[in-house]
Amino acid sequence: MNPIVPPVVLTKHNIISLGAGVQSSCMALMCAKGEITPMPDFAIFADTQDEPQSVYDWLQTLKGLLPFPVHIVTNGSLSKEALNMRVTKDGRKFSRTNIPFFTRSASGKLGKIVFRSCTSNFKIKPIMREVRSRCGVRRGQKEITVTQYIGISWDEWHRCKPSRDVWAQSRWPLIELRMTRQQCLNWMRANKYPAPPRSSCVYCPFHSDAEWQRLKTQEPDAFQAAVEFEKKVQATKKNAENSDSTLFLHRSCVALEKVDFRSDFDKGQMDIFGQGHPYCEEGMCGV
Numbered sequence: 001m002n003p004i005v006p007p008v009v010l011t012k013h014n015i016i017s018l019g020a021g022v023q024s025s026c027m028a029l030m031c032a033k034g035e036i037t038p039m040p041d042f043a044i045f046a047d048t049q050d051e052p053q054s055v056y057d058w059l060q061t062l063k064g065l066l067p068f069p070v071h072i073v074t075n076g077s078l079s080k081e082a083l084n085m086r087v088t089k090d091g092r093k094f095s096r097t098n099i100p101f102f103t104r105s106a107s108g109k110l111g112k113i114v115f116r117s118c119t120s121n122f123k124i125k126p127i128m129r130e131v132r133s134r135c136g137v138r139r140g141q142k143e144i145t146v147t148q149y150i151g152i153s154w155d156e157w158h159r160c161k162p163s164r165d166v167w168a169q170s171r172w173p174l175i176e177l178r179m180t181r182q183q184c185l186n187w188m189r190a191n192k193y194p195a196p197p198r199s200s201c202v203y204c205p206f207h208s209d210a211e212w213q214r215l216k217t218q219e220p221d222a223f224q225a226a227v228e229f230e231k232k233v234q235a236t237k238k239n240a241e242n243s244d245s246t247l248f249l250h251r252s253c254v255a256l257e258k259v260d261f262r263s264d265f266d267k268g269q270m271d272i273f274g275q276g277h278p279y280c281e282e283g284m285c286g287v
C-alpha cells in the first residue's frame with residue numbers, strides 16, 4: 001500500500017517540526033541546500049527535557065549548519081509532569097500526562113496504556129502554540145497560512161497524519177522524495193554530515209530492543225535515567241487511576257535493568273517507530 005500525499009497549496013509560511021533525529025535533520029539540511037523548497041522560515045524543536053545528551057549535542061551542531069533559525073520550545077519536564085499525581089474529589093489519583101507504558105495487572109495480565117498524551121502535551125501543543133504566535137495566526141482563523149514540514153520517511157509512511165489545526169497543512173518532503181530512513185543516512189554521509197542520533201525521550205516505551213541495547217551500552221547515563229524513572233513511576237502510580245496494574249517501560253513487563261534486549265535482535269526488530277511494532281503514530285517523536 002502506498003502513502004497518499006495530499007496536494008499542498010502554497011502558503012505564506014513554511015516551518016519545520018524538528019525532532020533532531022535522522023529524518024528531520026536530513027530534511028532540514030536538504031532544505032538548507034535547496035533540495036527541498038520553499039526554504040522554511042524557521043524550525044521548531046519541542047524539548048521534553050528528557051532526550052539523551054547525544055540529541056542535545058547534535059541539535060547544537062545542527063543549529064550552526066542551518067541558514068534559518070531553530071526555535072526551542074518546552075512545556076517543562078515530561079518525566080516530572082508524568083510523576084505529578086493529582087487527586088480527584090473522591091480520592092482517585094491521576095496524572096494529566098500519560099506515557100504509553102506497558103502494564104501488568106495483579107492477576108498477571110499484560111497490556112498497555114492506549115490513551116497517551118505525552119506527544120500531544122509536550123510536542124504538538126508547544127510547537128503549534130509557537131507557530132501561531134510567530135506566524136500571526138488569528139483566533140478562529142480557517143484559512144491555511146502555514147505549511148508544516150514533517151520528517152517522516154518513506155518506510156514509515158503509515159505515521160502520516162493531517163494537521164489537527166485548520167490553519168495549517170502537513171507536508172512530508174521525504175515521502176514526496178520516497179526517501180527511506182537509510183537513504184537519509186546515506187544522504188548525510190554523501191554530504192559529509194555525521195549520522196544524527198535517534199531522537200526520543202530516554203524512557204520512551206516505543207523503543208525497540210535494539211534502541212534499548214544501544215542506550216545501555218552507548219549512553220549509560222540515559223539508560224540509568226530510564227531505569228530510575230521506571231522505579232519512580234511504579235512507586236508513584238501504584239494503585240492510581242483505578243488500576244491494580246504495575247507500569248513498565250519494556251513490553252515484556254520485566255524491570256528494565258533485568259531485560260535481555262539482545263533476545264529480539266534476530267527478529268528484525270530494529271525500527272523503534274516502524275510498521276509492525278508499537279509506534280508513535282503522530283510522527284513527532286523519533287524523527
Ligand code: SF4
Binds near residue numbers: 099119199
Ligand atoms: S518520545 Fe515517547 S515518551 Fe517521549 S513524547 Fe514521544 S511517545 Fe511520548
